[in-house]
Amino acid sequence: MNQELAEGDLVQLIDNKGRRYQGELTAGKEFHFHSGIIGHDELIGLPEGSVVRSSRSQVFTVLRPSLSEFILKMPRGAQVIYPKDLGPILMLADIGPGMRVLESGVGSGALSMAMLRCGVEITGYEIREDFANRATANVERFLGAEALARYDVQLRDCYEGIDPADDARPFDRVVLDLPEPWRVVPHAAEAMRSGGIFCAYTPSIVQVTQLRDALDAHGFFASESLEVMNRGWHIEGKAVRPDHRMVAHTGFLTHARLGAG
Numbered sequence: 001m002n003q004e005l006a007e008g009d010l011v012q013l014i015d016n017k018g019r020r021y022q023g024e025l026t027a028g029k030e031f032h033f034h035s036g037i038i039g040h041d042e043l044i045g046l047p048e049g050s051v052v053r054s055s056r057s058q059v060f061t062v063l064r065p066s067l068s069e070f071i072l073k074m075p076r077g078a079q080v081i082y083p084k085d086l087g088p089i090l091m092l093a094d095i096g097p098g099m100r101v102l103e104s105g106v107g108s109g110a111l112s113m114a115m116l117r118c119g120v121e122i123t124g125y126e127i128r129e130d131f132a133n134r135a136t137a138n139v140e141r142f143l144g145a146e147a148l149a150r151y152d153v154q155l156r157d158c159y160e161g162i163d164p165a166d167d168a169r170p171f172d173r174v175v176l177d178l179p180e181p182w183r184v185v186p187h188a189a190e191a192m193r194s195g196g197i198f199c200a201y202t203p204s205i206v207q208v209t210q211l212r213d214a215l216d217a218h219g220f221f222a223s224e225s226l227e228v229m230n231r232g233w234h235i236e237g238k239a240v241r242p243d244h245r246m247v248a249h250t251g252f253l254t255h256a257r258l259g260a261g
């Protein structure tokens with residue numbers, strides 16, 4: 001990726017209060033803020049990280065958004081999994097290039113994007129067409145049309161079963177974010193290769209216990225459940241302390257491996 005910003009790039013403008021605005025650079029278009037206008041033509045060709053001024057002299061820094069920054073601002077249908085959980089899911093499910101992943105539900109595509117960036121092929125099961133379309137559009141916007149070749153979203157109910165992958169290669173990973181993941185466990189045990197990893201995100205601990213019972217009953221082992229806490233710190237001169245507020249809860253992560261049975 002070039003240092004210079006080009007037409008078609010996604011960019012974010014950050015003002016001196018840390019407020020962020022995102023958009024796609026298109027020749028002839030303008031960003032309109034309360035604090036003035038910036039023409040996209042002024043940004044095209046600038047190095048990322050440049051400081052620009054609006055027509056009313058407000059100062060902005062222009063940068064391409066990172067994946068987490070994009071996820072926090074992108075259009076959503078369903079609630080997304082937040083970056084603090086997405087990073088750990090990539091490790092716990094050991095997501096890597098060339099792996100075949102069954103993901104359900106697809107929702108807004110935040111988890112899909114994090115996994116696609118690691119080079120996997122995803123078959124996604126989603127029951128809502130509007131969410132499937134939203135997720136596909138988000139993936140294309142951030143990762144480009146090339147990523148869609150590795151992203152096959154189907155309108156299907158994952159509780160009813162998982163079809164074997166087209167080329168008869170079983171799934172290496174099953175990664176879930178839906179209300180009753182235990183209903184998918186028997187199907188996952190059929191559709192995955194032995195040694196494969198199952199990982200699910202669930203907001204409630206009652207879901208975790210039900211899921212763990214199903215994993216135990218269907219040949220999974222080495223199961224673990226955990227939550228990730230992320231406490232920011234305030235660092236300013238001698239005032240160095242944890243932030244007063246934090247997001248205390250998002251969801252639990254449960255992962256397990258399939259035995260050879």
Ligand code: SAH
Nearest residue numbers: 078081105107108109110111127157158177
């Ligand atoms: N992980 C996603 C958010 C998923 S929200 C993200 O990061 O963006 C949960 C999704 O599961 C919703 O889109 C919902 O429509 C879908 N869903 C619920 N039950 C389902 C089922 N039985 N089969 C497939 N998708 C389902």
